[in-house]
Amino acid sequence: MSKTIVVDELGGPEVMKLVDKDPGKPGPAEIRIRQTAIGVNFADIHYRRGTAPAHSMAKLPIPFTPGLEAVGVVEDVGLGVSQFKPGDRVGYATASLTIGAYAEVRLFPADRAFPIPKGVADIDAAALMYRAITVHGMIRQCYRVKEGDIILLHAAAGGVGSILSRWAKALGATVIGTVSAESKVERCKANGCAHVIVNAKEDFAERTLEITGGRGVDVVFDGVGVDVFLRSFPAIKKYGTMVSFGQASGLVKPLDPIELQHRGLYLTKFSGGTYNEDVGEYQLRAREVLAAILQGVFETGKHMTYGLKDAIKAHEDMENRRTVGSLVLIP
Numbered sequence: 001m002s003k004t005i006v007v008d009e010l011g012g013p014e015v016m017k018l019v020d021k022d023p024g025k026p027g028p029a030e031i032r033i034r035q036t037a038i039g040v041n042f043a044d045i046h047y048r049r050g051t052a053p054a055h056s057m058a059k060l061p062i063p064f065t066p067g068l069e070a071v072g073v074v075e076d077v078g079l080g081v082s083q084f085k086p087g088d089r090v091g092y093a094t095a096s097l098t099i100g101a102y103a104e105v106r107l108f109p110a111d112r113a114f115p116i117p118k119g120v121a122d123i124d125a126a127a128l129m130y131r132a133i134t135v136h137g138m139i140r141q142c143y144r145v146k147e148g149d150i151i152l153l154h155a156a157a158g159g160v161g162s163i164l165s166r167w168a169k170a171l172g173a174t175v176i177g178t179v180s181a182e183s184k185v186e187r188c189k190a191n192g193c194a195h196v197i198v199n200a201k202e203d204f205a206e207r208t209l210e211i212t213g214g215r216g217v218d219v220v221f222d223g224v225g226v227d228v229f230l231r232s233f234p235a236i237k238k239y240g241t242m243v244s245f246g247q248a249s250g251l252v253k254p255l256d257p258i259e260l261q262h263r264g265l266y267l268t269k270f271s272g273g274t275y276n277e278d279v280g281e282y283q284l285r286a287r288e289v290l291a292a293i294l295q296g297v298f299e300t301g302k303h304m305t306y307g308l309k310d311a312i313k314a315h316e317d318m319e320n321r322r323t324v325g326s327l328v329l330i331p
């Protein structure tokens with residue numbers, strides 16, 4: 001039996017129940033993984049409470065087990081699986097179609113798993129992979145970050161924010177981060193933010209224009225959504241780009257394209273479901289992220305950890321903006 005979190009009805013953190021479940025035998029092209037570290041992402045909260053975009057909610061089976069990423073050891077393989085054998089260390093960081101990571105043991109499609117190299121700890125891979133694969137898509141495809149760029153990054157102390165700050169700085173960009181509280185400023189600076197704006201104290205758009213001498217930033221990365229999305233546009237330079245990738249504060253309102261025309265702005269939306277739908281693209285991103293972890297681009301060994309049985313507490317902390325960096329459940 002496998003201790004597994006199950007959600008029978010959408011709602012607050014308390015709808016997550018820990019039950020015993022038989023994971024079963026792997027079917028064709030599946031592997032069974034005994035998991036050692038499970039990543040907690042803001043998307044898990046959206047699915048649990050029903051605030052993910054409507055097209056994503058429509059695909060969600062109920063009851064379901066939350067969780068998009070984990071690391072563990074292969075216990076058994078199904079028919080046709082040749083790339084893995086029992087004892088191999090593997091990870092995955094996928095979108096909603098393979099939801100179900102909050103468990104001790106689970107079945108998983110072999111083609112969406114990747115080997116974890118020696119030198120990458122389970123806890124680091126579980127903390128970093130889903131978010132760093134997201135950041136990879138955003139900084140390589142949505143907007144190709146390059147030396148000399150100035151970036152405005154919302155929720156800079158969070159999981160995605162910490163990874164994006166470090167990767168962008170490594171590429172030679174200057175990062176202006178926003179946070180809700182003074183207590184998060186030091187972390188952002190340690191992650192490479194050149195400037196940190198505390199939203200409670202300053203208007204981030206005005207301050208960003210001040211920092212950039214009135215020019216505005218090359219690109220905004222927005223995972224916060226409705227509270228900051230529209231207010232970010234005045235801080236973008238002529239021909240600059242807005243990359244929307246999340247909505248921790250709520251879904252953004254529809255935008256009239258006329259709003260973009262005055263300064264010729266570009267707007268795009270990242271979605272893990274779209275960018276990682278193709279297995280080849282997803283596996284390439286995973287390999288490049290693992291290489292970046294090995295090169296020391298990201299902070300390792302310092303993630304917030306909880307027992308699997310304490311998933312409720314992890315969600316409460318994240319929802320109430322008490323967390324920094326990534327969160328990991330240890331089964």
Ligand SMILES: NC(=O)c1ccc[n+]([C@@H]2O[C@H](COP(=O)([O-])OP(=O)(O)OC[C@H]3O[C@@H](n4cnc5c(N)ncnc54)[C@H](OP(=O)(O)O)[C@@H]3O)[C@@H](O)[C@H]2O)c1
Binds near residue numbers: 042155246270319325
């Ligand atoms: N599109 C995709 O495929 C994809 C993939 C990965 C992540 N994401 C999105 O990226 C964002 C960051 O994800 P994450 O897992 O790393 O989370 P996170 O950034 O660690 O946590 C969310 C942060 O958002 C900020 N926030 C602003 N308003 C909030 C509100 N009303 N409630 C809660 N938090 C609020 C908080 O930072 P402050 O208190 O400092 O403001 C909070 O720490 C999320 O929106 C997530 O859904 C999208």
